[in-house]
Amino acid sequence: MTVAKLLNIWPHAPLLSAFFWITVSVFFLYLARTPAHRSIYSLSRVIHNGLRLLARSTRIAAAGIHARNKEVLFNLGRESTERIIIREFQRVDGVIKRDLSSYPMLQRDMSDQIARMDEDYIKSAELPPPVPTWVDAITALGKISSKDASVAAILEQIHKTINSQHKGVLDEYRRVSSDRHAILHKMMPLWRRLAETLEQASQRFTGLNERAEVIDRHMQTYQEIEDRSEKADRMLTSSAATQFFIAGFVLLIAAGGAVINFNLIALPMSEMVGGGSYIGAFKTSDVAALVIILVELAMGLYLMESLRITRLFPIIGQMDDRTRRRMVWITFTILFVMAGVEASLAFMRDRLAADIQALRQSLADVEVVAAANNWIPTVGQMVMGFILPFALAFVAIPLESFVHAARTVLGSVLAALLNGLAFAFRLVGNVARYGGEFGVNLYDLAIFPSLWIERLVVEKRRQQKEPETAETGALAEETS
Amino acid sequence: MKRIVMLVLIGILILGSGCADSTSRARSVFLLLDTSGTYKAEIDKARAIINYLLGTFEPGDSMAVARIDSGSFSEKDIVAKVTFDRRPSVATEQKRLFRAKIDRFIAASGSSAHTDITGGVVQAVQYLNETGAGYRYILIFSDLEEDLAKGHVRDFPLEMQGCQAIALNVTKLRSDNVDPRQYFKRVEDWQRRVEDGGGSWRLLNDLERLDRILES
Numbered sequence: 001m002t003v004a005k006l007l008n009i010w011p012h013a014p015l016l017s018a019f020f021w022i023t024v025s026v027f028f029l030y031l032a033r034t035p036a037h038r039s040i041y042s043l044s045r046v047i048h049n050g051l052r053l054l055a056r057s058t059r060i061a062a063a064g065i066h067a068r069n070k071e072v073l074f075n076l077g078r079e080s081t082e083r084i085i086i087r088e089f090q091r092v093d094g095v096i097k098r099d100l101s102s103y104p105m106l107q108r109d110m111s112d113q114i115a116r117m118d119e120d121y122i123k124s125a126e127l128p129p130p131v132p133t134w135v136d137a138i139t140a141l142g143k144i145s146s147k148d149a150s151v152a153a154i155l156e157q158i159h160k161t162i163n164s165q166h167k168g169v170l171d172e173y174r175r176v177s178s179d180r181h182a183i184l185h186k187m188m189p190l191w192r193r194l195a196e197t198l199e200q201a202s203q204r205f206t207g208l209n210e211r212a213e214v215i216d217r218h219m220q221t222y223q224e225i226e227d228r229s230e231k232a233d234r235m236l237t238s239s240a241a242t243q244f245f246i247a248g249f250v251l252l253i254a255a256g257g258a259v260i261n262f263n264l265i266a267l268p269m270s271e272m273v274g275g276g277s278y279i280g281a282f283k284t285s286d287v288a289a290l291v292i293i294l295v296e297l298a299m300g301l302y303l304m305e306s307l308r309i310t311r312l313f314p315i316i317g318q319m320d321d322r323t324r325r326r327m328v329w330i331t332f333t334i335l336f337v338m339a340g341v342e343a344s345l346a347f348m349r350d351r352l353a354a355d356i357q358a359l360r361q362s363l364a365d366v367e368v369v370a371a372a373n374n375w376i377p378t379v380g381q382m383v384m385g386f387i388l389p390f391a392l393a394f395v396a397i398p399l400e401s402f403v404h405a406a407r408t409v410l411g412s413v414l415a416a417l418l419n420g421l422a423f424a425f426r427l428v429g430n431v432a433r434y435g436g437e438f439g440v441n442l443y444d445l446a447i448f449p450s451l452w453i454e455r456l457v458v459e460k461r462r463q464q465k466e467p468e469t470a471e472t473g474a475l476a477e478e479t480s
Numbered sequence: 481m482k483r484i485v486m487l488v489l490i491g492i493l494i495l496g497s498g499c500a501d502s503t504s505r506a507r508s509v510f511l512l513l514d515t516s517g518t519y520k521a522e523i524d525k526a527r528a529i530i531n532y533l534l535g536t537f538e539p540g541d542s543m544a545v546a547r548i549d550s551g552s553f554s555e556k557d558i559v560a561k562v563t564f565d566r567r568p569s570v571a572t573e574q575k576r577l578f579r580a581k582i583d584r585f586i587a588a589s590g591s592s593a594h595t596d597i598t599g600g601v602v603q604a605v606q607y608l609n610e611t612g613a614g615y616r617y618i619l620i621f622s623d624l625e626e627d628l629a630k631g632h633v634r635d636f637p638l639e640m641q642g643c644q645a646i647a648l649n650v651t652k653l654r655s656d657n658v659d660p661r662q663y664f665k666r667v668e669d670w671q672r673r674v675e676d677g678g679g680s681w682r683l684l685n686d687l688e689r690l691d692r693i694l695e696s
Contacts, residue, residue, distance in 0.1 A: 267568070270539065270566075270567070270568055271567050271568055271569060274539065274540070274566030274567070275538055275539030275540065275566055275567065275568050275571070276505070276506055276538060276539040276540020276541070276564075276566050277540070277566070278505050351569075352568055352569060352572075355569060355572050356568070356572055359534075359535070359572050359575055359576060360535050362576075362579075363531040363532070363534055363535050363575075363579065364531065364535070365531075
């Protein structure tokens with residue numbers, strides 16, 4: 001017997017059966033109203049509180065990540081700015097050593113030039129013409145009467161003598177002036193040289209001033225990072241995101257280069273390690289080619305570390321200079337040898353590919369035609385085989401940027417995700433809370449006939465009680 | 481630093497020697513060529529198949545070509561066999577030599593009086609098992625009409641575990657045209673024998689699609 005048949009008490013009157021069961025259900029639901037309300041409320045509270053706690057924990061975790069992220073970001077920024085400032089100071093040091101070390105010589109040169117100019121100046125000083133003592137003699141002679149012929153002759157003689165002497169003095173004056181002009185003319189190159197020397201010194205000082213301005217700017221940034229200012233935070237975050245995408249793009253290019261490199265050496269590697277053996281699902285020759293490329297990458301990383309271009313391995317950076325220089329040469333030699341090996345493999349690949357192609361053509365009964373200038377792709381492949389390992393060595397630089405930037409960017413993304421998750425938890429918690437209230441209302445709606453009857457009964461009882469209360473009150477008043 | 485280098489070297493050595501799997505992926509093919517009178521004219525098509533297969537083989541693969549004649553369970557019927565060297569350059573040279581052998585055989589082959597396909601299949605299974613290849617194929621280039629010489633016993637079950645038998649270019653005989661059921665029965669009989677022996681069976685008559693031959 002099915003449940004439907006059991007419920008259908010009056011088979012010929014299904015509506016009556018349904019009404020009966022609804023009435024019974026409403027009655028029992030009414031009886032269970034209070035505990036049902038409590039259950040719904042407690043369920044919604046459990047969900048709400050649980051999700052609220054989860055949201056809080058998630059927010060705390062997000063805040064922790066954000067703080068840690070910020071810490072890392074500031075540390076990286078501080079390190080980077082320190083490196084820039086150190087580099088600027090090294091440049092200033094270089095300028096001082098190169099330019100200002102010769103400053104004492106420059107100063108002595110200038111002093112010599114000034115001394116010579118001073119001497120020349122003294123030489124060129126204008127000498128006053130000798131005082132003409134004969135003016136007094138002329139004044140005395142002027143008092144003598146010139147009516148006398150003999151006196152007139154004497155005076156005439158004196159006039160001639162004076163004219164002759166005046167001419168001599170004038171000539172002498174002109175000669176001396178000419179000499180002075182010549183001395184002043186000789187001073188012109190000295191002035192020019194002195195001006196040039198001063199210009200050079202000025203330029204050197206201007207270069208230093210510019211460097212000082214750059215250092216000032218970086219020091220300001222450094223100070224802001226030290227102060228953990230908002231501006232520094234925004235600047236570093238933006239810089240990290242930019243670095244992340246740029247470095248990622250460059251790494252993608254490098255990956256393309258690595259794939260080309262792999263294809264250059266995979267086929268000839270099968271000549272060395274065998275073409276039919278496998279490691280797992282991969283051909284041994286492919287794995288060997290990949291290992292070679294990875295070793296080259298590793299050597300590139302070590303080289304860049306040893307040159308102190310990157311700082312991925314602090315232990316290498318902390319080595320003493322002698323060991324570090326040795327490491328530079330060792331890694332460079334290994335890289336060079338591997339580049340040579342790759343060039344040879346590229347050559348072998350070209351031969352093998354040509355041989356296989358010729359075989360396939362002969363198997364297909366196609367006439368084998370030798371391509372013109374077929375040495376060009378051979379040389380091209382060899383050159384690529386030689387250059388690509390060195391090109392891949394430089395991957396260390398974008399890799400370092402990517403690793404550092406990825407830490408910040410991924411941290412920010414994770415923090416944002418956690419914040420989003422916390423919001424979702426809170427939202428669902430609140431929905432559960434108000435959903436509980438909605439459930440209670442829905443419950444009451446389902447049993448509204450019982451509630452309506454209950455209200456009627458309560459109302460009736462209240463109305464019965466009110467006259468009794470009024471009568472009791474009247475009696476009490478009369479008694480008093 | 482030294483320790484790291486040693487670890488990497490040991491890892492590479494372990495990977496290179498311990499995990500290397502040189503046989504499981506190798507393919508081994510045994511091609512049976514029917515040289516009976518009714519089928520002799522089809523032998524040029526077999527040359528195209530062999531050439532195609534030679535072009536697809538990789539170092540480590542094996543191939544043998546044998547003729548089906550009056551008594552095929554014999555090493556003398558193997559025209560050429562080779563396991564390609566692990567070095568591609570040597571394997572290429574082996575392919576050239578193999579092709580030359582096949583060309584000489586096709587130029588000089590005559591037709592046999594009887595057709596012992598079962599003997600050839602048994603010979604093929606034996607060869608394939610000896611190669612130890614991971615994928616084993618028996619290509620039967622024949623009309624599948626067995627015609628045994630008197631006294632030859634071939635009505636025994638075949639042992640073909642791990643082998644894929646592929647019937648190529650199964651031509652219709654004149655009698656098949658009269659009653660096509662004979663053709664279908666012949667093919668079904670062979671399929672049953674192969675599958676009862678633990679092998680798998682495929683029929684490939686469209687030789688324009690040679691790439692389907694060695695599908696796993």
